[in-house]
Amino acid sequence: MKNKKHFIFSRSVFGVPYIVFLILFVVVPLFIIVIKAFSFKDPTTEVVTFSLNNFIKVFTTPTNYPVFLDSLIIAVLTTVFCILIGYPIAYLLANKKYNKSYILVLLFIMPMWINFVLRTYATRSLLINIGLNPAEIPYVTIMIGMIYNYLPFTILPLYTTMLKMDKSLLEASQDLGANNAQSFIKVVIPLSVPGIISAATMVFMPTMSSFVIVNVMGNNNITIIGNLIQSQFNFQLWNEGSALSLILLIIIGIISFFSGKLGKEQEKTALW
Amino acid sequence: MKKTKLVWLPLVIGLLLVGCAKRYDKTLKVYSWQDYIDQTILQDFEKYYKAKHGLSLKVEYVTFETNEEMGRVVEEEGAKYDLLCPSDYYIQRLIAKDLLIPFDFEGETHTIVENYDTYASDYIKDLFSSQETPDKEGTLHSWVEYAVPYMWGTMGIAYNTSPKNANVKAEELTDWNTLWDSKYEHTFTMKNSVRDSYFIALVNVYHQELEDLAEQYENEEIDEVTYNTAVTAILNRTDSASVTSVKDSLIALKRNSYGMEVDSGKNDIADGNIDAYICWSGDAVYAAELAAENNRTLSYVIPELGSNIWFDGWVMPKGSQTELAQEFVNYLNKPEIAARNMNEVGYTTAVAGDAVLEQVIDWYSCEEDGNVEDLIPFDLSWFFEGTVEEEAETVIYVDEDTFGILKAQYPEYTDLARLTIMKDFADKNSSIIDMWSVVVSTK
Numbered sequence: 007m008k009n010k011k012h013f014i015f016s017r018s019v020f021g022v023p024y025i026v027f028l029i030l031f032v033v034v035p036l037f038i039i040v041i042k043a044f045s046f047k048d049p050t051t052e053v054v055t056f057s058l059n060n061f062i063k064v065f066t067t068p069t070n071y072p073v074f075l076d077s078l079i080i081a082v083l084t085t086v087f088c089i090l091i092g093y094p095i096a097y098l099l100a101n102k103k104y105n106k107s108y109i110l111v112l113l114f115i116m117p118m119w120i121n122f123v124l125r126t127y128a129t130r131s132l133l134i135n136i137g138l139n140p141a142e143i144p145y146v147t148i149m150i151g152m153i154y155n156y157l158p159f160t161i162l163p164l165y166t167t168m169l170k171m172d173k174s175l176l177e178a179s180q181d182l183g184a185n186n187a188q189s190f191i192k193v194v195i196p197l198s199v200p201g202i203i204s205a206a207t208m209v210f211m212p213t214m215s216s217f218v219i220v221n222v223m224g225n226n227n228i229t230i231i232g233n234l235i236q237s238q239f240n241f242q243l244w245n246e247g248s249a250l251s252l253i254l255l256i257i258i259g260i261i262s263f264f265s266g267k268l269g270k271e272q273e274k275t276a277l278w
Numbered sequence: 279m280k281k282t283k284l285v286w287l288p289l290v291i292g293l294l295l296v297g298c299a300k301r302y303d304k305t306l307k308v309y310s311w312q313d314y315i316d317q318t319i320l321q322d323f324e325k326y327y328k329a330k331h332g333l334s335l336k337v338e339y340v341t342f343e344t345n346e347e348m349g350r351v352v353e354e355e356g357a358k359y360d361l362l363c364p365s366d367y368y369i370q371r372l373i374a375k376d377l378l379i380p381f382d383f384e385g386e387t388h389t390i391v392e393n394y395d396t397y398a399s400d401y402i403k404d405l406f407s408s409q410e411t412p413d414k415e416g417t418l419h420s421w422v423e424y425a426v427p428y429m430w431g432t433m434g435i436a437y438n439t440s441p442k443n444a445n446v447k448a449e450e451l452t453d454w455n456t457l458w459d460s461k462y463e464h465t466f467t468m469k470n471s472v473r474d475s476y477f478i479a480l481v482n483v484y485h486q487e488l489e490d491l492a493e494q495y496e497n498e499e500i501d502e503v504t505y506n507t508a509v510t511a512i513l514n515r516t517d518s519a520s521v522t523s524v525k526d527s528l529i530a531l532k533r534n535s536y537g538m539e540v541d542s543g544k545n546d547i548a549d550g551n552i553d554a555y556i557c558w559s560g561d562a563v564y565a566a567e568l569a570a571e572n573n574r575t576l577s578y579v580i581p582e583l584g585s586n587i588w589f590d591g592w593v594m595p596k597g598s599q600t601e602l603a604q605e606f607v608n609y610l611n612k613p614e615i616a617a618r619n620m621n622e623v624g625y626t627t628a629v630a631g632d633a634v635l636e637q638v639i640d641w642y643s644c645e646e647d648g649n650v651e652d653l654i655p656f657d658l659s660w661f662f663e664g665t666v667e668e669e670a671e672t673v674i675y676v677d678e679d680t681f682g683i684l685k686a687q688y689p690e691y692t693d694l695a696r697l698t699i700m701k702d703f704a705d706k707n708s709s710i711i712d713m714w715s716v717v718v719s720t721k
Contacts, residue, residue, distance in 0.1 A: 067712075067715070067716070069716045069719040072720075072721065134549075134551055140537065141464040225467070225538065226537050226538035226718070227532075227537050227721065228721065229719045233718070234718075234719065237714075237715065240346075241346070241711050
């Protein structure tokens, strides 16, 4: 008994590096953001006080609303397009009939091996060369950049969900007289809902703050929340930037709460 | 057991630290921009120092990305560095916050940075010493008390000499206002930075006033100094009416532009995606090299009603090892060293002198065997006068294409009267940043 208590090298020891990392780089920064967001430094006396000034400023700046709207539109459209494009591909990839050698999987995962900033710059040059000018149609070029970047993140969770899908259910539906389309709609789609939800959250959340893609693909003609936060931090406006970050975090939190609820009703196969 | 182990730890660390410190007699910590110095010069200075004082020295070169980042480190972490290299407006801010130690230019026996006195261009020295900033108590200080200029340049427009869009005309780009013309829609980029866009919008807002001034200067009703002072005052206006007008003007400019950029513009103009590029002179030189690889020729112009001249300078924060720091700055002001730095970095050094002149001739002169027919003379005497040997030729003969780029390396004498230093926004900083956020967020 005594020995057991003194045995230090239990399995939980392996978790320590990660816990330390988590506390240092997730929990502490989060605390700093919350503190900064709710504090205000008087420019003349340099006294720091608790205040809601930063939030008031965010919501009383009229130009911020179009920015929020743009962020939402871009995030929603990216998510929808990514799923529309990614779903059929994931279905093909997961089906052994079409994908025997995994070369297709490789092709879709390969872009993820290269840093996204490099990929984005390359995409931009490519689009300009074929006549899609970010100065004239910034939304189109931004959407292409976003979809291109986030498509692998959509395919992956969909693919894993579909791989795990019980094929006998499909066979059963056909035995009971459903045609291909019917069994796809009534069996495949409902069974892949957890995958769709986790794909949607994995795309939606980061797009709201993907300022690099928006900058590069839109020549800074369009601004989303991520850009605002970045420029405020650039100007050393830590308090206002933190308030915006917190707002973004809350928006994402609410959305993932609801999608999590949706996902719970389904089988737990989601990545997220 | 555990306790004894913990006692060892600081001892070991302490020993390690002592070991590190022992290796060099002295360490000089320089905090500056990336790729802003020829790294071999640091080693040469270490050797030079060893030969002169018999002490081993290590120069540590640490980099920052923005003045604000550097300022935060200096303010919050205190005496960590011996030398900093902030930009003009930030030197002003550091003086105002009383964070710097003055240079020893009037030492009892000699000035420690005598090479600056001897070799820096008179134009630069005059301009720098005529800038004044109040400290915390309100006493005015000339910038030269606290800072030694390092690199400098101008802001202007680099353009493609054979533009893709036929509406873009070189002779029209001599006026900033052209960029607001709908003919120029999507043909140029602007800087995604408030300090580099603000004064351009001021030219747009106070165009008539600036035109009148330019006319008076041309008719010799006012002299150079008066003209420059007046332009400087206009391009530094930060009253709330000006800020509001600038906001609208910048939004219009943004809508007319190809986009805002901080570093993609070089490639865009080199690739021919845009025909004009608002840029710093150093980037114009660099973009011209890139463009030449794609068989495009770029030229550079400083628009006629006024533009910005910028400096980066060496300053010593409180707690600096002043003797050592000044010796290093003095070393950097040797023309041979300055020429090497200029060759590596590409920006224009504040130092003149024979070695720098030779470097410039080597880069730009198109003269062959003394034949100057069909070549344009470019007079650099205003910069080099008094620092080079008397018989040295300060006129460089160049062809038309080279002329367009040499203008980015050194402005012409006639440009100088309308080049102004942009001051710190000081107490207007936050209202101007708010204005800029609105510009950035507006489509």
